[in-house]
Amino acid sequence: MTIVRKSSGVKFQKSRPNLWFEKIMAIIAVINLLLVIFDLSYVPIRDFWLHGQIRLGNLRSAYVSIPGIKLDIIPDDISQFILQYDNVKGIVPNRTTEKYLSKVAELEQKLETTKINDPEIIPILSDLRRRSVEMIQNDAFEEAGKSGNLERLKNIMREYLPNEEQSSKQAFWQFWSVNYLQNNTTAKLAFFNDEIKPLIETNYYRHIGETGGYVDNFGFLDFPFGAIFALEFLARTWLISRTRTGVSWIDAMLWRWYDVFFFLPFWRWLRVIPTSVRLQRSRLLPLNIGNRIQKQISQGIVAGIAEDITEVVVIRIINQLQISIRQGDISNLLAERNQNGYIDINNTNETAEIIKIFANTMVDRVLPKIQPEAEALLQYSLQKAIQQSPAYQGVSFLPGGKTAVSSLTKQLVSQTYSGFAAALKAVLEEDKKFEQLLESLFTNVNQSFVSEIKARQSLNQIETLLVDLLEEIKINYVERLSAEDVEQILEQTRSIRKITQN
Template identity: 30%
Template sequence: MPLRPLGHSWDLFVAIWASLNLLLVVFDISYVPLRNFWLQRQLYLFPGVAIAIPLTFLPDITPYYDPIKGIEPHRDTENYLRRWHDLDQHLLSNKLTTNKSKQLLGQQLALTDKLITENPFLAANKTGTLERIKNRLRQRTGLESARLGAAKLFSSEWLLLNPWPAERIFWQQEVLPLVATNYWRSIDETGRATERFWRIDLVWFQSVFALDILLRVLQLKRRFPALSWRDACLRRWMDLPLLLPFWRVARVIPVASRLRSSGLVDVEPVRVVVSRGVVALLAVELIEVIALQLVEGLQGLIRSPQWEQRIKRLGKPNSFQVAEKQDIEGLLRLWLPLLLGRVLPRLAPQGKELLAYGLQRSLVKTPLSAPLQKLQPVQIMEREFSRQLAAGVIEALLDLSKGTAAELSRDDQRVKDLWLSASEAFWHELGDALGETATLEQSQALLSEILEQLKLTYLSGINSAGVDNLLQKLEQFSDGGLATEP
């Protein structure tokens, strides 16, 4: 019986369910910062400007989601709104000069003073909202003090000049919506703000994810019986964010993987673009670090004062490992016969011409032949003599090289001993010569300067090229590769 009877349908369901969970996670994380939007359902185009686009088609979800975040109406601001409603109802049906009206206006002014001085918005980290209320009171009255502005707005003199039916519009549109955004959020036993989203996540989503991961592990175990349970679980490490109660945004990785595997969304183009950008950025940094380390290592090696001793030790029999010496000897036995026996004989015509020309030029420069240069027979004789002499020399050298190649191709211990002796003498004499002159020190200084210029030009060129050029080259390479596909 198959472990996953629903097959592809189950994969589609899990991919859709995981996508829905990711959207809910993003909504939950952004709910508290965007609670004003969900409460008022208005989109403000510019910050600090009371110009908004009403989105009344959106439902008011705050009564349902506030309990999940532990949000409750703040007692002070709730009482302020309730008292203002009583004042509004009374002034709409009664005259301003009655004692009840004056009492309600004085009461509302006292509540406004309390609102400004005690700042009930501080608990919800919404002090900026109180500042917006104070600014609007100042703008309405033209006074520099928000408390004096509130006293003026609730005075009988102001309301006689500005009737309440018109004045109430300012409060309903400019002030009260800001007061209504305040709230109080409860704290749990750990001292953190109340959070009940984990219950919904655990019951409705993480249980499904755990079942899906279990089925995938069982499927791996069935396909590879030799695989241990621990290794089978570790192969599903990418699904770990689906079960974690924190860092929930990291679920975008397993969700994208499930969307791709189910075929609902083709995320390959996005993956290619992201991976190319990351790889190009890391490649630039990595190449720069590696190249800098190599150049500085070479500079330190070149500046070393022990070059004379190192060069002398190259010719000693114990300066190389046995395997390395055998490899070098094998290469020499392959290449020396090849060069001496096949390559040099094929260069005989060019060598004869070059040597004949050199001999002829040497004869021309001799004082004895200068007066005879005008005679044609002498010129012909010089050319023929030079050619014959060059041919003889070249043939003798070729015979020597062929014989040497034949001897070197043999596995002769005498040849090995002679080669080792010549090599040891060469390196020893080279070390002595460098130690007696300033050539080594000058060479070290010049090579170090060349490497320093390399760091300043090439390595800085890597940074100046930047990631954009690498991405463009990758795009060109990709386009060319796609164009050549059948």
């Protein structure tokens, strides 16, 4: 360990060999993640690896045709090298379309030395017409999930050789005929090689294994990475358990739970989680980028499970309340203070003490602060009541009568309010006799209330109604609560965090 001394104290920094090990493991993790991404995307984008080009703005249908722009991205030799990955995914050429293209190649080879109307050419054209119809009727592209390419192929042929029935079969039948190919044979075959042949080449057959699924040998490529990370996981967690006090080997494994994704044979895409963590800790990524990646991953996990957790927790609470009500916990709560089995941990009547605290707060703090407003309200109410009396009507005609009544009312209200506050304060002072009387009052009220409810059989009705009410809440509102927009909650959380940081 190297020590870095600063004015604020002594800080320890990881030794350089340990940091280099973290960087090496992070690079291996990135390589493995890229391999996983390539494997997961290989079959869906195999057409791109096959031809090494993309089309922009290309749209074809039976009614609309918009020519696109072809962009060559990958050279042919690199495309052929990448296509060797077909062996890993168990992909081989489809026999039907492969034989079809072989017949076309045979036709082109024959035309180099003979003419289109030569007797050797006629059987080949007849065979191509038959194969074209079979390819369309039997949908030779369906097994590979390439039926969309077959539809594109049919649309191109309908557009190239329109007919009254708008039939792609009839278009192919006409295309592979002597009468049609005898003029501009080279240009017409060039059309086939540029537009039709690339679509036919995308078709393939994928072997099925004994398990019933497609053959996939990616596990053989992934095994060395899994073995490396599994051994590193065992060694690292063992070292953590040896260097951390009170941490067992199992605890250390749970501590590094995210590393398990490196050697799981399924859900391989989840390896983005430990890879981002390793890139951050190895300092191969800037700290802020690493933190953002980790934060987005954690928020995504939270958003995914928050709805389920919310629903489970709320339903669990409501079910527990219903069980407690059915078991008679309401009556027990009301009556058990008077039973010998009730445990009092501090020899104090908490209900009475809470009421005293509220009363003292009201007398010492609240009543003095609200005195002007309270007196004004009382004075207004009293004056209004006096003004409506017949006696006030006679006094008001006397000189100074209204002023005298107003002054008397104000004085009466002030003295009454002050007297009430003083009396209440005197009552709340330490007085054992008062506390005994208050305790006795609460006890009698509690006993009377419980006995009356039980005597009239109201408690069972109350419990039944409460259980039904909770069931209605669970049905009508819990689903709304769980379906609340989790992303909106996360957005509010981020806003609050930003405000607190500023």
